[in-house]
Amino acid sequence: MRRFFLVAAAMCGAAAGAQAADLPFLRGSFTEGLTRSSVSWQGYYFGGQASYGSVNSRVASDINSDLQSTFLPPPGIGYTWRPLANAHSNPTGYGAFAGYNSQWEDVVVGIEVNYIRDGIASVTKSAGLRYEADNVTIQSVTDSNVTVRLSDFGSLRVRGGYIMGNFLPYLFAGAGLGSQTLDRGVSAFPNPVRPTSGTATATKTKLVYGYSAGAGVDVMLLSGLFLRAEYEYRRVASDVETNINTVRAGLGYKF
Numbered sequence: 152m153r154r155f156f157l158v159a160a161a162m163c164g165a166a167a168g169a170q171a172a173d174l175p176f177l178r179g180s181f182t183e184g185l186t187r188s189s190v191s192w193q194g195y196y197f198g199g200q201a202s203y204g205s206v207n208s209r210v211a212s213d214i215n216s217d218l219q220s221t222f223l224p225p226p227g228i229g230y231t232w233r234p235l236a237n238a239h240s241n242p243t244g245y246g247a248f249a250g251y252n253s254q255w256e257d258v259v260v261g262i263e264v265n266y267i268r269d270g271i272a273s274v275t276k277s278a279g280l281r282y283e284a285d286n287v288t289i290q291s292v293t294d295s296n297v298t299v300r301l302s303d304f305g306s307l308r309v310r311g312g313y314i315m316g317n318f319l320p321y322l323f324a325g326a327g328l329g330s331q332t333l334d335r336g337v338s339a340f341p342n343p344v345r346p347t348s349g350t351a352t353a354t355k356t357k358l359v360y361g362y363s364a365g366a367g368v369d370v371m372l373l374s375g376l377f378l379r380a381e382y383e384y385r386r387v388a389s390d391v392e393t394n395i396n397t398v399r400a401g402l403g404y405k406f
Contacts, residue, residue, distance in 0.1 A: 195250070197403060206396075208391050212234035237275060238274055242269050257313055271395070279292060306363055325363050335353045361388060
């Protein structure tokens with residue numbers, strides 16, 4: 152019986168030793184077990200995305216002065232054009248992305264082409280008041296408005312990230328081009344002295360440039376398929392400077 156217990160104890164000790172040998176912290180590689188990634192982000196990838204944002208366009212308060220100067224008030228009538236404020240909107244959008252990752256152990260750097268169709272249409276307007284004084288002078292009802300549209304924007308980004316299991320948190324910065332349209336209009340009542348009518352409008356579309364920066368995280372779901380969550384700040388420089396903050400969600404595939 153004593154021999155049986157001695158053999159059993161020896162077998163248990165051997166089994167415990169074998170199990171202990173499989174534990175990372177007993178092999179002196181606990182840190183390695185936490186940081187070394189089993190997910191490969193190396194290679195080409197592409198995907199689609201949707202966005203929601205907040206837009207602030209810095210519209211000059213007197214941007215419509217050229218249109219307003221075409222109105223000549225009739226005798227006894229005065230026009231007051233109130234200044235315009237910044238234009239705001241909260242647009243939604245959609246787009247696509249594609250890029251290439253280069254991986255060194257847990258560090259990933261890459262380059263990405265990113266496209267977003269924002270549907271931005273930020274509006275600002277002001278209205279004058281009409282009144283009658285004792286001398287029967289009438290102040291005309293006036294309207295001045297500007298709509299800033301930024302329909303498309305494509306950028307080239309550089310990314311840098313660090314792998315944490317199935318997660319790839321990253322930072323990025325980039326620059327790109329977009330299309331901006333400026334719709335302006337003014338109107339006055341009553342009886343503006345103009346050759347045509349009581350409304351004057353102007354539209355201008357131009358190519359604009361801008362830069363972007365932000366942070367995000369890609370999450371590998373299964374072989375090649377990943378989710379993306381991202382924040383981006385974008386500044387578009389043009390006749391009307393536009394600052395855009397967006398959050399995005401996307402789905403991509405890595406080859």
